[in-house]
Amino acid sequence: MIGICSYGTYVPIYRIKIDEIARVWGEDCDAIKNGLGIYEKSVPDEDEDATTIAVEAAREAVSRVKIDPKEIGAIFVGSESHPYAVKPTSTIVGEALGVGNNYFTADLEFACKAGTAAMQICYAMVKAEMIKFGLAIGTDTAQAKPGDALEYSAAAGGAAFLIGKDPIAEIEATYSYTSDTPDFWRRELQPYPSHGGRFTGEPAYFRHIVNAAKGLMEKFGYSSKDFKYAVFHQPNAKFPLKVAKMLGFGGEQTSQSLLVSVIGNTYSASSLIGLCAVLDVAEPDERILLVSFGSGAGSDAFSIRVTDRIIDFPREPKVWDKVSKKIYIDYALYLKHRGKIRI
Amino acid sequence: MIPSFWRKIKYRYDLIGTHCKKCGRYYYPPRNLCPRCRRKGEIEEVKLPEKGKVLSYTVVYERCPVVIALIELENGTKILSQLSCKPEEVKDGMEVVRVFRKYGETSDDGIIYYGTKFVPCY
Structure with a gap:
């Protein structure tokens, strides 16, 4: 049995309210909040980036199980805001955790689904008995051009999963749906991403998530009723509420994972932090559907079944409790935190 | 600069200090020799506790205010570290925990230096 042996999350403590961003740009904040369903988003501190967030999430994951970090045989870090264009984030994470020098590693990039791609690789390597434990991380300090619609949602956060045998949550099946769909991109040397506006919806987000989820359920014989929770x-x-409805899932299956209203879109960590919030409360034998989406485009779907090992697993502090601790900043400090003030 | 930082990554990325088995004292940054026991001392590397409390602090005002604190870890080790918080948040006796943060970077195209700082236990 292979799956998630431990998990950890990290969301920076700073928040900016949608009202404050809308105030600066003269936009109708109520229309934006109603349109996006987002009220505030997380902001990294001046000395935080995707690497520091990855390390904090990974440290929580490793601290929750009694393993020697040197037992970790692979580290894959998914992000679209790796601090270096050339030089891996994952080696910094490995060094900070004390993993040693004998581990497989690479940085991954696939918009918002690089973290679930990391989970699939670790799962396959454990299954092939190449490694005992693999660390899969999704982390981002998402960039947004000041004044762009993305600025209301682009946030920061990370989640880490220790993948191995005898898990607290078994990965029963995984299935991917991928196509060349240019809905969102960032060209070389460009500081901010661009997007296709409404094109990010039907041909991108909905098409890929629906096909990945349906493909998984058809191939492995599940229906929406088999899942206690669904994470998108x-x-x-x-978007996640609409796609849940399209796939036959109700609000009671999705509410526990929906953190976007209070932390924004944490990109590579978005669906993964949602999964962690579900694992915080899930009981043995409950089944979770996880479906990520990465622009460009692709979705990874997972059927995850919680095992008896979750009973003795330390789940405090819980994700929802952690994100309730916050410090609000104004738009000027937000610009300073994000390094947008050039001196 | 790169080699001198690289050699100390192990001690900066995590709180790896030293302990003198003879007198029981802990040191951070690590020492090769126990200054009390001298040649009779027996030094070993140890991982230090993650939590501590602020004994004293100062705020350095340059371009941006930087909080520097003398912190006593749970095992009594005293270390000097940057406290990543606003100056108005810090106070004597405040509980703090170690975090992994950016120290700085040489330039837009230079190396990014990472290491241990502390933050308040929120």
């Missing part, structure tokens, strides 16, 4: 990528609060 959360670019805003409207």
